[in-house]
Every structure is written in C-alpha cells, then in structure tokens.
Amino acid sequence: xxxxxxxxxxxxxxxxxxxxxxxxxxxxxxxxxxxxxxxxxxxxxxxxxxxxxxxxxxxxxxxxxxxxxxxxxxxxxxxxxxxxxxxxxxxxxxxxxxxxxxxxxxxxxxxxxxxxxxxxxxxxxxxxxxxxxxxxxxxxxxxxxxxxxxxxxxxxxxxxxxxxxxxxxxxxxxxxxxxxxxxxxxxxxxxxxxxxxxxxxxxxxxxxxxxxxxxxxxxxxxxxxxxxxxxxxxxxxxxxxxxxxxxxxxxxxxxxxxxxxxxxxxxxxxxxxxxxxxxxxxxxxxxxxxxxxxxxxxxxxxxxxxxxxxxxxxxxxxxxxxxxxxxxxxxxxxxxxxxxxxxxxxxxxxxxxxxxxxxxxxxxxxxxxxxxxxxxxxxxxxxxxxxxxxxxxxxxxxxxxxxxxxxxxxxxxxxxxxxxxxxxxxxxxxxxxxxxxxxxxxxxxxxxxxxxxxxxxxxxxxxxxxxxxxxxxxxxxxxxxxxxxx
Amino acid sequence: xxxxxxxxxxxxxxxxxxxxxxxxxxxxxxxxxxxxxxxxxxxxxxxxxxxxxxxxxxxxxxxxxxxxxxxxxxxxxxxxxxxxxxxxxxxxxxxxxxxxxxxxxxxxxxxxxxxxxxxxxxxxxxxxxxxxxxxxxxxxxxxxxxxxxxxxxxxxxxxxxxxxxxxxxxxxxxxxxxxxxxxxxxxxxxxxxxxxxxxxxxxxxxxxxxxxxxxxxxxxxxxxxxxxxxxxxxxxxxxxxxxxxxxxxxxxxxxxxxxxxxxxxxxxxxxxxxxxxxxxxxxxxxxxxxxxxxxxxxxxxxxxxxxxxxxxxxxxxxxxxxxxxxxxxxxxxxxxxxxxxxxxxxxxx
Numbered sequence: 136x137x138x139x140x141x142x143x144x145x146x147x148x149x150x151x152x153x154x155x156x157x158x159x160x161x162x163x164x165x166x167x168x169x170x171x172x173x174x175x176x177x178x179x180x181x182x183x184x185x186x187x188x189x190x191x192x193x194x195x196x197x198x199x200x201x202x203x204x205x206x207x208x209x210x211x212x213x214x215x216x217x218x219x220x221x222x223x224x225x226x227x228x229x230x231x232x233x234x235x236x237x238x239x240x241x242x243x244x245x246x247x248x249x250x251x252x253x254x255x256x257x258x259x260x261x262x263x264x265x266x267x268x269x270x271x272x273x274x275x276x277x278x279x280x281x282x283x284x285x286x287x288x289x290x291x292x293x294x295x296x297x298x299x300x301x302x303x304x305x306x307x308x309x310x311x312x313x314x315x316x317x318x319x320x321x322x323x324x325x326x327x328x329x330x331x332x333x334x335x336x337x338x339x340x341x342x343x344x345x346x347x348x349x350x351x352x353x354x355x356x357x358x359x360x361x362x363x364x365x366x367x368x369x370x371x372x373x374x375x376x377x378x379x380x381x382x383x384x385x386x387x388x389x390x391x392x393x394x395x396x397x398x399x400x401x402x403x404x405x406x407x408x409x410x411x412x413x414x415x416x417x418x419x420x421x422x423x424x425x426x427x428x429x430x431x432x433x434x435x436x437x438x439x440x441x442x443x444x445x446x447x448x449x450x451x452x453x454x455x456x457x458x459x460x461x462x463x464x465x466x467x468x469x470x471x472x473x474x475x476x477x478x479x480x481x482x483x484x485x486x487x488x489x490x491x492x493x494x495x496x497x498x499x500x501x502x503x504x505x506x507x508x509x510x511x512x513x514x515x516x517x518x519x520x521x522x523x524x525x526x527x528x529x530x531x532x533x534x535x536x537x538x539x540x541x542x543x544x545x546x547x548x549x550x551x552x553x554x555x556x557x558x559x560x561x562x563x564x565x566x567x568x569x570x571x572x573x574x575x576x577x578x579x580x581x582x583x584x585x586x587x588x589x590x591x592x593x594x595x596x597x598x599x600x601x602x603x604x605x606x607x608x609x610x611x612x613x614x615x616x617x618x619x620x621x
Numbered sequence: 622x623x624x625x626x627x628x629x630x631x632x633x634x635x636x637x638x639x640x641x642x643x644x645x646x647x648x649x650x651x652x653x654x655x656x657x658x659x660x661x662x663x664x665x666x667x668x669x670x671x672x673x674x675x676x677x678x679x680x681x682x683x684x685x686x687x688x689x690x691x692x693x694x695x696x697x698x699x700x701x702x703x704x705x706x707x708x709x710x711x712x713x714x715x716x717x718x719x720x721x722x723x724x725x726x727x728x729x730x731x732x733x734x735x736x737x738x739x740x741x742x743x744x745x746x747x748x749x750x751x752x753x754x755x756x757x758x759x760x761x762x763x764x765x766x767x768x769x770x771x772x773x774x775x776x777x778x779x780x781x782x783x784x785x786x787x788x789x790x791x792x793x794x795x796x797x798x799x800x801x802x803x804x805x806x807x808x809x810x811x812x813x814x815x816x817x818x819x820x821x822x823x824x825x826x827x828x829x830x831x832x833x834x835x836x837x838x839x840x841x842x843x844x845x846x847x848x849x850x851x852x853x854x855x856x857x858x859x860x861x862x863x864x865x866x867x868x869x870x871x872x873x874x875x876x877x878x879x880x881x882x883x884x885x886x887x888x889x890x891x892x893x894x895x896x897x898x899x900x901x902x903x904x905x906x907x908x909x910x911x912x913x914x915x916x917x918x919x920x921x922x923x924x925x926x927x928x929x930x931x932x933x934x935x936x937x938x939x940x941x942x943x944x945x946x947x948x949x950x951x952x953x954x955x956x957x958x959x960x961x962x963x964x965x966x967x968x969x970x
Contacts, residue, residue: 193634349634421960431961506626511633518628534633536625547640547696548738551908553854561960566908567952585959593632600639601738607630 184387186412187425189560191594193349193415193512197388200352200472203480205360208496210257210282214487215267216242217277220525221316222323223249228278234261239290239462242278251314251324253278254463256485258286268522270508270515277523280487294461303375306458313457314464314526319343319354319418319447320509322527325454328444329375335439337376341427342369342383344392344448345411345418348510351530353468354448356481358385358392361452362399368446368455369406376444380405383448384423388413415512416592420445422560434588449529469493469524473511475503475533484524490531491520504536512593547601555595555605561588565595565605572608577615586612640737643852643903644697650847651704651898657839658832662712662764663771665779666832670707672716676723677703684732698737702726705745705898708833709891709938710752713764713776713790717783718756722748742945743902746938753938759787761934763806765799766829806830808890809934811881823888830890837888844897853901856913861896862887864921872929886925895937896921905945912948912955919951920944 219225226243236242236255243253259282267277296309310326317323331337342365346354358365369381385393387410396408411417411426421432423445430441438445453464465486472479477498484493490506507514508522511532524531555565563585571580580586589609596606658666681699685692693699706723726748731740753760764776778787794802807818807828822828826836834840848855865886872880887893900906900920907916920940927936 191636193636425960433963434959434961436961504625504627505629505633507631507633511631513631514633515631516628516633518626520626532633536627544635544639548736550640550643550738550903551906552643552903553908553910553913556908556910556957559957562957563959564909564956567956584956585962588959588961591631597632597634598636598638600636600643602635602639604630606632610630 184412185384185409185426186414187417187422187560189558189562189594190414190416190422191558191597192413193597195349195388195413196472196474197350197352197355199350199479200470200481201355201389203352203356205353205356205468205481205483208482208484208488208493210284210288210485211488211492212282212284213262213489214256214259214280214282214485215277215489215523216253216256216280216487217267217269217275217523217525218243218253219275220253220322220486220527221251222321223247223251223327225276226250226253228264230261230264230278232261232263235259236261236280237291238286238288239465241463242280245311249324249327251311251316251326252463253314253486254465255280256465256487257282258288259283268519270517270522272518290462290465296458296461298371298459306371306375309458309461310454313454313462315450315453315457316464316526317447318449318453318467318526318529320513320527320529322525325446325450328446329372331376331439331444332437335437336442337378337439337444338380338442339428339444340369340372340376340378340381341420341423341438341443341445342381342448342451343418343420343423343445344383344385344389345423346389347386347413347415347418348512348514348530349415350472350532351470351510352472353470353481353529355389355392356470357449357452357468358389359395361456362395364455365396365448365452366399366401366406366455367459368451368453370401370404371454371458372444372446372451373404373406378444380407382406382427383408384411384417384427385409386411386413386417415594416560419560419590419592421590434585464526467524467526467528469528470530471497471533472530473507473533474535475500486526487523489521489523490517493524493531494520494533499533500535502535503533505534507532507534512597513591544602546603549601549603552600554598554600558594558598560592560594561585561590563589563595565609568612569595569603569605569608572605572612577612578619580609580612581616586616589613638851640696644701646847646850646852647701647898648697648704650843650852651701651708651833653843654708654833654836654839654894655704657826657836658708658712661766661771661826661835662776662832663768664774665764665771665776666707666712668716668775668779669710669712669714669719669832670704672719673707673710673723674700674703676720677706677727680724680727681732684728685736688732688736693736696737699727702731702744702748706748708894708898709745709749709831711760711763711830712832713762713778715756715759715778715781715787717781718752718759721755722752724748725751738904740904741948742942743899743905746899746942746945749938750942762787762790763829764790765794765797765802766827766835768797768799770797806890806934807885808928811885811889812928812934815879817881817885818889820882820884820888823885834891834894837893840893840897844893844901847897853897854903854906854913856910857901857906857917858896860914860917861900861921861924862892864918865892865896865925866921868922868925869929880929886928890928890935891937892921892924895924895941900941900944902945905948907948907952907955909952909955909957912951915951915955916944916948919947 224246238258262279262281266274315325726744730744730747781787847853866883869883869886923940924937
C-alpha cells in the first residue's frame with residue numbers, strides 16, 4: 136500500500152495548478168459549499184456517509200500538524216500541578232514542601248470515588264504547595280515541582296499488573312490509581328464511566344477518534360502512533376463493561392488512521408473502525424452515538440441508557456499503555472497550533488508544563504491575539520499564559536489579532552434567518568433562546584425551550600450572521616438558573 | 622509579545638457570512654430584475670425605482686438619527702425594501718405617491734417596531750398596502766410594456782404634482798400606437814374576460830403589470846441564485862408556489878374555461894416576485910423549518926383563493942401580510958424536536 140493513497144490530500148498547499156483552480160472555483164460556489172459555510176444539503180445527498188443531522192463545517196487547518204509525529208518536549212524548570220485538574224473532588228497532597236519525588240511517584244491521592252490521584256511528572260523536589268492561576272479564572276491550590284534537569288528522568292514506579300488475571304473491580308481500582316481522566320477535554324475520571332448505573336447494560340463501546348475541533352490533531356497522531364496501546368485499552372474496556380462489540384469512530388479527514396487501525400485489528404474480536412463525516416461537533420458523544428448507531432441518548436439520560444459507553448482514543452491508549460505497567464498518568468499528547476504559532480506540532484507534554492514554556496518552544500508570532508486551551512470552538516481563552524497544561528488540555532491554539540475579528544464586528548439584531556436552527560446538533564431553537572435571553576426570561580428558556588440540553592458546542596454563534604454571542608448568552612442563562620435553584 | 626492577549630468566550634471561530642453580506646446579496650439578486658423593468662417600461666420605471674429606494678433610505682436614515690443608535694442604513698435592508706417596493710408598483714405610478722409608500726413602509730412597517738429584525742410584517746408590502754388603500758385608481762393604472770417611446774418620454778402620470786390627482790393615461794396610450802392594448806394585465810383579463818395570456822408571454826415577461834413582476838423566468842433565476850448563495854430559505858418560495866399551484870389545480874380541472882391553469886397562476890401577477898423576494902423575508906417569516914413550509918403553503922393557497930373568489934385581481938400582497946401576521950404562531954407550533962426527546966416536550970404557555 137503506498138502511503139500516498141491513505142494520506143489526506145494536503146489542503147491549500149500551493150505550487151500546483153489544482154489548488155489554484157480550486158481557489159478560483161471557491162469564489163463562485165455558494166456560501167453553503169465553501170469551507171466555513173453551512174452545508175445546506177443538496178450536494179451532500181449523493182455522498183452517503185455516517186453522520187448526524189445539522190452541525191457546521193469550520194475551516195480545520197489540521198494539515199498544519201496532521202503529519203507531524205509526536206515529539207517529546209523538554210522539561211520545564213518548574214511544573215505546576217493543580218489539585219483540581221479533573222472533574223470531581225480535588226486530590227489531596229501526599230507530599231510536603233522540600234520533599235524529593237521520583238518521576239511517576241504518587242504525589243496526591245484521590246479524595247473519594249469521583250476523584251483521581253496525581254503522580255510526579257518528573258524527578259525533582261516539591262518547591263511549594265500554593266495557589267496557581269487556572270484557565271477558569273480563580274486561583275486554586277497546586278503543587279509546584281522543581282525539576283532536576285540533570286536527572287535521567289526514568290520512571291521508577293513500575294508496579295506492573297498482570298491485567299489478564301485481575302478481576303473487574305481490581306481493574307477499575309487500577310484505572311483510578313493511574314489517575315486516568317477523559318483526555319478528550321472533559322477530564323472526567325475514567326473509572327467512574329466503567330461503573331455504569333445499575334439500570335443500564337453496556338453492549339457497545341464507542342471509541343471516539345473524531346477529533347472534530349479545528350486545528351487539533353493529537354488524537355489523530357495517537358491513533359497512528361499508539362495503535363497497539365489503543366487496541367489493548369479497547370480490549371480491556373470491553374472486558375470490564377461486558378460489551379459485545381466496540382466501534383472506533385473516526386472522521387473521514389483521518390482515513391489513514393482508519394486504515395492503520397483496520398490493519399491491526401484482531402480478527403477474533405468484534406472491534407470495527409468506521410469513518411464518519413468530518414463535521415463539527417461529530418466528536419460530541421451524543422452526536423457520535425447518533426452517527427454510528429442511529430440512537431439518541433434520552434433527555435436527562437446517559438449513554439449507558441442506550442447501552443453505550445464512549446471513550447476518547449487518547450484515554451484508551453493511555454489505559455492500554457499504563458495499566459499493564461502499573462504506572463500513573465504523567466504526560467499527554469498536546470497539539471500546539473494556530474495562525475500565531477511559528478512551528479506548530481504535536482508534543483508529548485509532561486502534565487504541569489506552563490503554557491508559556493510550550494509557546495516559547497514552538498515560537499509565537501508578534502501578531503498573537505489570543506491563546507486558547509483546548510479547541511478553537513469549545514476551548515477556553517486564557518488571560519495568563521502562566522497557566523499549566525493539565526490532564527484535560529488536548530491542544531493549545533494561538534490565534535492572531537485579526538482586523539476582521541468577531542469581537543470587533545458589529546452585532547446586529549436577530550434577523551430570523553434560521554441558520555442557527557440548521558446548525559444546532561441537538562435541534563434547539565437558538566434564535567428564540569437568544570431573544571428570550573435578551574429579555575432575561577431565563578426560566579422560560581429552560582422550561583419551554585430545552586436550554587439544559589445545550590452543551591455549548593458554539594455552532595449557533597459560529598454561523599450567526601448577526602454576530603450574536605448566543606453561546607455566551609446560554610452559559611449565562613444556565614448559571615443564573617443554577618443559582619436560582621439553589 | 623504576550624502582553625496584549627485577549628480573553629473571549631468560545632466559540633473562537635466565526636463564519637464569514639454576516640448580515641450586511643446577506644442583504645447585499647439580495648440587492649444583487651434584484652438588480653437584473655430592475656434592469657429588465659427599465660428595459661420594459663423605460664424611464665418611468667427607472668425614476669420609480671430610484672424614488673422608492675431613495676425615499677426608503679432617507680426614511681431609514683432619519684429614523685435611525687431620531688433613535689440616536691448609529692446609522693442603520695449601512696445594513697442595506699432599507700435598500701432592499703425600497704427596490705422591492707418599486708418593483709411591486711405600476712410603472713407609471715406617481716413618484717410622490719411612491720415616496721409616501723416608501724416612507725410608510727420604512728416608518729410604520731419597520732422603524733416603529735424597532736428597526737431591522739423586529740418588524741412583524743414585510744415593510745415593502747406595508748408601504749404598498751397603504752398606497753393601495755389611499756390611491757386605488759393610481760395603483761391599478763397600467764401602461765403597455767415596450768412602448769416605443771419609453772426611453773424618450775415619461776408616462777404622463779409619473780410626474781404628477783404632490784397631492785394632485787394623476788391625469789388619465791387613456792389618450793396617451795392611444796397615441797402610442799401599441800396594438801391590442803386592452804388596458805388590463807393578464808391577471809385582470811383572465812379574471813374578468815376569462816382570456817388566458819399565452820404561457821410563454823407571462824413566463825418570459827412580455828406582458829404588462831407592475832414594474833418588476835412581469836418576468837417569472839428572470840425572477841426564478843435570480844431567486845435560485847440567492848437560494849444557492851445560502852441567503853434565502855428555499856423552503857418558502859418552494860412551498861408558496863406549490864401551495865398556489867395545488868390550490869388552483871382542482872378548480873382548473875373542473876372548469877378550465879373559467880378558472881386559470883396552475884401554470885398561469887404561477888407565472889402571472891406578482892406571485893413569483895412575492896414568493897422569492899417577499900414571502901422569504903427572513904425577519905417576517907417563521908424561523909423553524911416546518912414553520913416555513915406551513916407559512917409558504919398558507920400564502921400560496923390564500924393568494925389563489927383571493928384571486929379566484931375575492932374582489933381583488935391580485936391577492937398575493939394581502940396573503941403575505943396575513944402570513945406574516947400568523948408567522949409567530951406558526952413558529953410556536955413548530956418548535957423543533959430536541960435530540961433525545963422521549964415524549965413531546967412543548968412550551969407550556
């Protein structure tokens with residue numbers, strides 16, 4: 136098999152006549168067919184692909200990093216490890232200031248079931264346990280670890296598990312011990328998802344390799360470079376959940392990853408790899424379940440209620456890699472990309488590395504306007520680049536200061552064009568919700584118009600020609616409703 | 622280098638298409654129709670379009686000044702209203718009345734509701750409805766298409782002095798030497814004399830009528846382009862036309878001598894222009910996909926019912942205004958079904 140056939144065509148690469156013609160034609164095509172336009176249908180009917188209704192097609196720019204192998208990043212002088220870098224209760228420190236720790240050593244323990252421990256990402260000494268900036272805003276407690284730069288940085292905490300002889304309970308405990316959380320961005324403790332509610336039976340494990348966020352390619356690289364660990368992780372999860380099958384869903388802009396996985400699939404196990412349409416937000420678990428199985432997670436329910444458990448490929452690759460070795464999660468793959476990055480790429484980053492260190496490593500253009508942790512659609516813009524990379528950070532996107540910037544564009548009244556209704560993946564009426572938000576009818580938004588189903592994917596605000604900050608309105612409305620309830 | 626980074630809320634990306642571009646696209650789509658109107662009716666049509674557009678823009682500018690919230694002319698929506706209004710008026714319509722129509726349309730139909738995005742009904746049609754009630758004779762005074770002298774002289778009624786009754790055009794038309802001029806549009810001839818104008822003439826626009834409504838073909842092409850650009854919900858024109866044709870069909874099957882064929886219904890009068898450019902007005906039409914279809918069929922059916930059984934020759938204007946009025950209700954009835962809804966979750970009012 137020649138490599139060329141399985142690779143994505145490089146988009147927008149200059150030099151030959153084809154991109155030139157394509158660019159010329161792009162000017163003539165309707166807005167709906169252009170990248171960044173909203174696909175309204177007609178032409179897409181002829182290409183039957185697994186997908187969900189609605190959604191958007193932002194310009195992805197994944198070609199900047201898709202072919203760049205994961206490179207190891209040097210250790211920053213000081214790593215900052217927030218105790219609350221996962222959902223649930225913050226971890227409790229096990230170390231004291233001045234204590235020397237070895238790479239891989241547990242430095243904080245889980246505080247309850249919905250919580251995970253933390254491990255030292257490097258050999259060094261605990262410098263402080265103090266407040267540290269976070270992307271969310273308020274400072275939280277964190278362990279500052281000064282790295283011994285001269286140390287060989289061997290992981291010396293290999294307890295080693297024979298995972299085949301472990302009981303399910305032991306595996307779940309081991310997943311928690313490893314400090315594993317959802318690496319797709321949610322940072323929800325993985326072992327909790329392995330214990331589905333009593334009223335649900337898991338028959339299908341869905342492995343989420345969509346990576347629908349523009350710019351990000353870390354999951355793509357994980358699928359290409361850590362295929363064996365990924366499959367090991369899938370087999371383990373299938374055993375624990377009792378699932379009869381596993382489906383790896385990958386957007387069709389990463390067909391080389393599908394080929395790679397298919398070539399390595401064990402013949403005796405019901406694991407398949409399926410290409411789904413490249414469309415945002417394909418990687419949202421509700422959307423991927425709809426695309427692959429045609430099922431909808433009932434309102435207020437969990438994927439488990441339709442017999443499904445969804446895991447991100449990065450998480451499963453880490454499970455497959457760490458569990459047999461008995462190690463903890465101390466590093467993760469991060470894509471650093473965006474128009475303001477000089478040398479974008481995919482990096483294996485020790486947890487706790489300050490974003491500043493990472494950005495200095497890749498080089499930042501003077502046009503830098505905004506730094507986003509996570510993806511450009513759902514990620515969080517940071518006020519300080521001294522925040523650290525935590526377990527849930529899949530990418531760092533640096534955008535340029537742009538004259539044609541959304542925030543500088545005028546906001547018009549809603550003209551009821553209906554684009555947001557056509558974009559909303561869960562079929563809300565963002566136009567109406569936006570008007571209600573302006574009228575401060577937050578209660579009616581939730582009771583009459585399903586506000587609580589919104590997962591803030593940002594599709595409505597992305598397409599809105601009036602530039603109304605719909606997603607932000609909905610966030611505000613939800614938080615006010617939460618406050619009123621309490 | 623990192624000093625000036627900004628914090629914003631997600632999403633951090635934004636599609637390029639904005640309100641101004643949508644409105645400008647609509648203006649571009651109407652330009653060929655304007656050109657055809659001028660070619661067909663000459664200088665009078667050109668002056669009429671210039672007057673309605675100018676008056677609409679001036680009214681918008683005045684009201685936005687009164688409001689003190691920045692100039693809203695730049696969003697191009699007033700230009701659309703002005704051009705549309707001009708296209709729906711008879712080519713020889715007195716200019717001062719056209720200016721009144723534009724003022725009423727923008728002022729009463731839009732600015733008083735709160736400007737762009739808040740109007741309940743199509744402003745151009747509000748303006749036209751006002752002058753239809755105020756000047757019933759002038760708005761049904763038709764002049765022949767392709768008059769030989771159309772580029773050298775104005776239709777006599779065009780320059781009527783303000784607050785004066787327009788003079789009669791009968792003598793002027795007699796002097797033009799146009800053959801077979803009956804003084805009626807194809808719609809009126811069908812309604813009162815049961816003579817159906819040949820299909821090709823109405824489709825191509827070789828007939829008399831309001832300035833911009835004659836060529837169904839041209840309007841269709843321009844409207845399709847707009848839908849292809851993504852600046853128009855194709856469901857609305859499609860369902861207006863389907864609703865009109867399906868309502869006309871049974872009557873025509875019963876008595877083809879008395880009732881018009883569905884094809885004639887689609888190509889005659891202002892239906893085509895209204896379906897593509899007026900019913901589809903985003904602000905005044907339902908926002909939900911099914912709502913758009915119900916709204917379109919309602920307008921199409923109502924148009925045919927007014928045409929066949931009402932006192933008026935053309936009913937599309939009132940059909941759309943009624944459709945606009947019903948729009949919010951239709952929207953409320955057709956809220957989309959949310960992902961994962963177990964039972965039908967509806968707004969409890």
